[in-house]
Amino acid sequence: MDRNPWLQGLLLLILVNVWLPYRRGRALHLRLGLMLGVIPVLFSVALSRFGEHLIVTLPAIPIVGGRWTWEAALFGASSGAALLLTVIAFGVLQSTVRSADLISLLPPLLYRAGTAFALSVAFAPKTVSSFHAIVEARQLRGQRSGWRSSPAILLPLLLTALEQALQYGESLDARGYGNRRRSRYRPISWAASDGIALLSAGIALLLTLAAHPASYNPYTNIVPSAPSILSVIALLLLAAPAAVAVIAREDHAADRD
Amino acid sequence: MPLIAIEDLGYRYPTASADVFANLSATVEAGAVILLRGPSGSGKSTLLRCLNGLVPHSTGGRFSGRVVVCGLDTRHHPPRELGSHVGFVFQHPDAQFVLEDVESELAFGLENLGLPPPLMRKRIEEVLDQVGIHQLRGRRIASLSGGERQRVAIAAALVMHPSGLILPAGSDRGVRLGHRGLRALGRNTGRTAASSRGHAPCMAQHRRHDVLAA
Numbered sequence: 001m002d003r004n005p006w007l008q009g010l011l012l013l014i015l016v017n018v019w020l021p022y023r024r025g026r027a028l029h030l031r032l033g034l035m036l037g038v039i040p041v042l043f044s045v046a047l048s049r050f051g052e053h054l055i056v057t058l059p060a061i062p063i064v065g066g067r068w069t070w071e072a073a074l075f076g077a078s079s080g081a082a083l084l085l086t087v088i089a090f091g092v093l094q095s096t097v098r099s100a101d102l103i104s105l106l107p108p109l110l111y112r113a114g115t116a117f118a119l120s121v122a123f124a125p126k127t128v129s130s131f132h133a134i135v136e137a138r139q140l141r142g143q144r145s146g147w148r149s150s151p152a153i154l155l156p157l158l159l160t161a162l163e164q165a166l167q168y169g170e171s172l173d174a175r176g177y178g179n180r181r182r183s184r185y186r187p188i189s190w191a192a193s194d195g196i197a198l199l200s201a202g203i204a205l206l207l208t209l210a211a212h213p214a215s216y217n218p219y220t221n222i223v224p225s226a227p228s229i230l231s232v233i234a235l236l237l238l239a240a241p242a243a244v245a246v247i248a249r250e251d252h253a254a255d256r257d
Numbered sequence: 258m259p260l261i262a263i264e265d266l267g268y269r270y271p272t273a274s275a276d277v278f279a280n281l282s283a284t285v286e287a288g289a290v291i292l293l294r295g296p297s298g299s300g301k302s303t304l305l306r307c308l309n310g311l312v313p314h315s316t317g318g319r320f321s322g323r324v325v326v327c328g329l330d331t332r333h334h335p336p337r338e339l340g341s342h343v344g345f346v347f348q349h350p351d352a353q354f355v356l357e358d359v360e361s362e363l364a365f366g367l368e369n370l371g372l373p374p375p376l377m378r379k380r381i382e383e384v385l386d387q388v389g390i391h392q393l394r395g396r397r398i399a400s401l402s403g404g405e406r407q408r409v410a411i412a413a414a415l416v417m418h419p420s421g422l423i424l425p426a427g428s429d430r431g432v433r434l435g436h437r438g439l440r441a442l443g444r445n446t447g448r449t450a451a452s453s454r455g456h457a458p459c460m461a462q463h464r465r466h467d468v469l470a471a
Binding site: 118164166167168170172173174175178179181182185187 | 315354378
C-alpha cells in the first residue's frame with residue numbers, strides 16, 4: 001500500500017472496527033501506540049533536511065541543527081502511521097485468531113513455518129506478561145520503574161523473551177508437533193461469514209495489486225493526492241468481518257424480540 | 258531390552274569450555290523410579306534433556322556416545338518423534354503451554370499423534386481423573402495457580418501414554434502425581450501393571466529431604 005494519508009486513516013478506522021466486535025481481554029496499549037506514532041516524527045524532523053516548506057531553522061548544532069521542514073515531519077508521521085497500522089493489524093490478529101487454530105491449519109510439511117508463526121503470535125502476550133513480572137520484581141526491590149529505568153527493564157525483557165521463545169519451540173517439538181498429520185480435537189467449522197471474510201480479503205489483495213502505482217514515492221506531498229478508487233474499494237472490503245459481525249448481532253437482537 | 262540405555266554419553270554446550278559430563282553409562286529398566294541428585298549446575302537437567310532428544314537436537318554442542326529410548330537412538334530421532342515415548346514436563350510449566358485453555362492444552366499432544374477425536378476425549382477424561390484436575394477442565398491457563406499449572410503440565414505429558422515420564426526438579430508432589438498417573442495408566446489401559454509394562458518416571462532433584470519424601 002502507498003503512504004497516502006487518506007488510505008492510512010481509512011485503514012486505521014477499519015482495523016479498529018474489525019477489532020471491536022471480536023476483542024477479547026485487554027485493549028491495545030494506547031501509550032505504546034502513541035510512542036510508535038510520535039517517535040518517527042521527532043526523528044524524521046530532526047534528522048531529515050528534505051523539503052521546501054520550512055518550520056524553523058536551527059543554529060548549527062551537531063546532527064539536529066539546520067532546516068526543519070514540514071515534509072520531513074509528514075514523512076515521519078507517515079512512517080509512524082505505517083508502524084502503528086502494522087502493530088494494530090497484528091493486535092487484531094492476536095485477539096481474533098487462536099494460535100491453536102493457526103497451528104492446526106498448517107500441513108505437517110510446513111511445521112517449521114508453523115512453529116515460527118505460532119511463536120510470533122504467542123510472542124506479544126508472553127512479552128507483556130514478562131514485562132509486568134520484571135516491573136513487579138523491581139518494585140519489590142524498591143527500584144524505580146519509570147522511563148529512566150527502561151534500559152534496566154529492556155535488557156532482561158529481551159533476554160526473557162528470547163529464552164521463552166526457545167522454550168516454546170522446544171515444547172512444541174517435545175510434544176510431537178510436526179511429526180505426522182495432525183487430527184483435530186474440535187474440528188474447525190466454516191460458517192458463511194468466514195467465507196465472506198475470506199473472499200473479500202482475497203478480492204482486496206487482488207485489487208491492491210492491481211492498484212499498485214508503477215512508481216513508488218516514499219515521501220508524502222504536503223497536499224495529499226486523492227487515493228485511487230481501487231485502493232479505497234480494496235480497503236473497504238477488509239471491513240467485511242466487522243460488517244458481518246454487526247449483521248449477526250442484529251439477527252440475534254431480532255430473535256430476542 | 259531396557260527402557261533407556263545410555264552408553265558412553267558425553268556432552269559439551271556449544272560455547273562451553275568443559276564437558277557437562279563424559280563417559281556416562283546407565284540403563285533404566287521398565288518400572289524403575291530414578292531420582293537424580295547433585296549440586297546445581299552438575300548437569301541433571303542436561304542429562305534429562307538428552308533422554309527426549311532436546312540435547313543435542315535443540316541445543317547443538319558436542320555430543321558423544323548414544324542414548325537409546327524405547328529402541329530409538331536419540332541421535333537419529335528428533336524430539337518430535339520421541340515425544341510419544343517420553344513425556345517431558347518442563348521446569349517452568351508456562352514454558353510448556355502452547356494453548357490457552359486446559360482442555361485444548363491436553364488435546365494438543367494427542368492431536369499431534371493424529372488420534373481420532375473420540376479416543377482423544379476418552380484419554381482426556383482419563384487423565385483428568387488420574388491427576389485430579391476435573392474441575393480445571395474449562396479454565397484458562399492464565400487463571401491457574403502455580404500448583405494447578407504444574408498438575409496440568411503433568412497431565413499434558415501423561416495423556417500421551419508415554420513409556421517414561423521426565424519430571425523437573427523441586428517437586429516431590431509432582432513425582433507422586435506422575436508415578437500415580439503412570440501406574441493408573443497401566444491399569445486403565447488393560448496392561449498388567451505399570452511396573453511390568455515399561456513406565457519409568459525419572460526426575461531431576463538435588464535436595465535430599467525431597468528425595469526422601471518422594
